[in-house]
Amino acid sequence: MTEAAVDPNVRVRFCPSPTGNPHVGMLRTALFNWAFARHNGGTFVFRIEDTDAARDSEGSYLALIDSLQWLGLDWDEGPEAGGDYGPYRQSERLQLYADTVEQLQQAGYAYPCFCTPQELEERREQARKEGRPPGYDGHCRDLSQAEREERYRDGARAAIRFRMPGTDFAWDDLVRGRIEVSAATIPDFVLVRGNGDPLYTLVNPLDDALMRITHVLRGEDLLSSTPRQLALYDALRGIGVTDLPNPQFGHLPYVMGEGNRKLSKRDPESSLAMYRESGYLPEGLVNYLALLGWSIGDDREFFSQQEMAAKFDIKRVNPNPARFDLKKCTAINGDWIRELSETDLAERLKPFLVSAGLISDPPTPEQQSALAAVVPLIHTRMDRLDQAVPMIEFLFVSDAELQLDPKDAAKILKPEALPALEAAHNALSAITEWNLESIETALRDSLIDGMGLKPRLAFGPVRVAVTGRRVSPPLFESLDLLGRDSSLTRLQRSIESLR
Ligand code: GLU
Numbered sequence: 001m002t003e004a005a006v007d008p009n010v011r012v013r014f015c016p017s018p019t020g021n022p023h024v025g026m027l028r029t030a031l032f033n034w035a036f037a038r039h040n041g042g043t044f045v046f047r048i049e050d051t052d053a054a055r056d057s058e059g060s061y062l063a064l065i066d067s068l069q070w071l072g073l074d075w076d077e078g079p080e081a082g083g084d085y086g087p088y089r090q091s092e093r094l095q096l097y098a099d100t101v102e103q104l105q106q107a108g109y110a111y112p113c114f115c116t117p118q119e120l121e122e123r124r125e126q127a128r129k130e131g132r133p134p135g136y137d138g139h140c141r142d143l144s145q146a147e148r149e150e151r152y153r154d155g156a157r158a159a160i161r162f163r164m165p166g167t168d169f170a171w172d173d174l175v176r177g178r179i180e181v182s183a184a185t186i187p188d189f190v191l192v193r194g195n196g197d198p199l200y201t202l203v204n205p206l207d208d209a210l211m212r213i214t215h216v217l218r219g220e221d222l223l224s225s226t227p228r229q230l231a232l233y234d235a236l237r238g239i240g241v242t243d244l245p246n247p248q249f250g251h252l253p254y255v256m257g258e259g260n261r262k263l264s265k266r267d268p269e270s271s272l273a274m275y276r277e278s279g280y281l282p283e284g285l286v287n288y289l290a291l292l293g294w295s296i297g298d299d300r301e302f303f304s305q306q307e308m309a310a311k312f313d314i315k316r317v318n319p320n321p322a323r324f325d326l327k328k329c330t331a332i333n334g335d336w337i338r339e340l341s342e343t344d345l346a347e348r349l350k351p352f353l354v355s356a357g358l359i360s361d362p363p364t365p366e367q368q369s370a371l372a373a374v375v376p377l378i379h380t381r382m383d384r385l386d387q388a389v390p391m392i393e394f395l396f397v398s399d400a401e402l403q404l405d406p407k408d409a410a411k412i413l414k415p416e417a418l419p420a421l422e423a424a425h426n427a428l429s430a431i432t433e434w435n436l437e438s439i440e441t442a443l444r445d446s447l448i449d450g451m452g453l454k455p456r457l458a459f460g461p462v463r464v465a466v467t468g469r470r471v472s473p474p475l476f477e478s479l480d481l482l483g484r485d486s487s488l489t490r491l492q493r494s495i496e497s498l499r
């Protein structure tokens, strides 16, 4: 498989609207744009499409910035970074939009439409009855200048519509191949609302032109806006706003969730916050997002962001819908956790332990060394960082605070377990030097050899009594780290509760 040619003139953009919480679909789009830019040694532009004051929020804007940073998707131009084509928040570009619309009207590419929503609806209804297409019927297209002035004088407010040229459209989509759209299906569309608000239909392609975007990589849901944007680029060249050819388009496949329907922003597995809170690594999530429509080749599914950038070829994006598989995402995350050094893993676990109230922030030296000691024991036993918390909690709470998991206790700490617990207590009490070897010998001699128990029956009760759960780091190591006094105290407590 050949790699795509490198082109430092490439300029791509990620241009979300700051509404709601960052979700998987938009981050996949960001990642593919980032990888395309980095592969080519080009420029990754981050633009905020915040022209809808009613829906946009500052919180959502900040969450977007934070999410891209967390994922390691650095941008070259945009909010915070600046750049030659700013400002990069559309709410700061309103004058420019107004000026451009004025020019478009003067040159005849756009015109005021005075139809009220009610009139539009009535005519749509009529068209439906007569079996005509229901889109805008061009009613205000050819009003004379005098008529327009009169309507304005009467206090009418007009939306500004783009005059579609009546030609068919075709482009070679980088993902989907040749796409052809007939002119008849696209009526004149609104660029600016009656109240003066510019719409996506105007500001998105206009800014792409002004920011000299060469490739538009975005979700398939936006495919239907592409012909209108192609028409608008022609007009923008017509009025001299740009001298560039159209960008090339690549529409990324849908992401499907459970039950073969589109993954929705509202699905819990869509939310980036969910991944961060439950201990996915950015490395793991990026790796999984990359697989939503792209493959690195050779059936390889584990690769880093840098490898992705090195190999990224938009031609290898599969146009078929990608299936979102949380299990696979989690498994890949587990592979990434196992890839971390022990020091790194300990660092990344800290916030989880802090928020569970198990360590202070910053940790005390004792907590720090307990963490360093336990990390090697759990390193290969988790797929998400949050899974470490219940496994190692027993080391960070006092004997009195330790809560036994009620289900595990009910299942394992039954009266039949009493002799094993007593034998374990006796054997451990007799140890003179508390270490891994002496612990293991004491427990094996007394429970396995002495009582003839199977390991599971012998050690299960000890494990639950001491760590509170059936799932813990290896038992002998756990006892070693916990220390003699706590181990004996905890065993004693379970013994008493069973007597
Ligand atoms: N602001 C648009 C969105 O978030 C951008 C779409 C595009 O990439 O053209 O859907």
Ligand code: ZN
Pocket: 112, 113, 114, 115, 138, 139, 140, 141
């Ligand atoms: Zn009209």
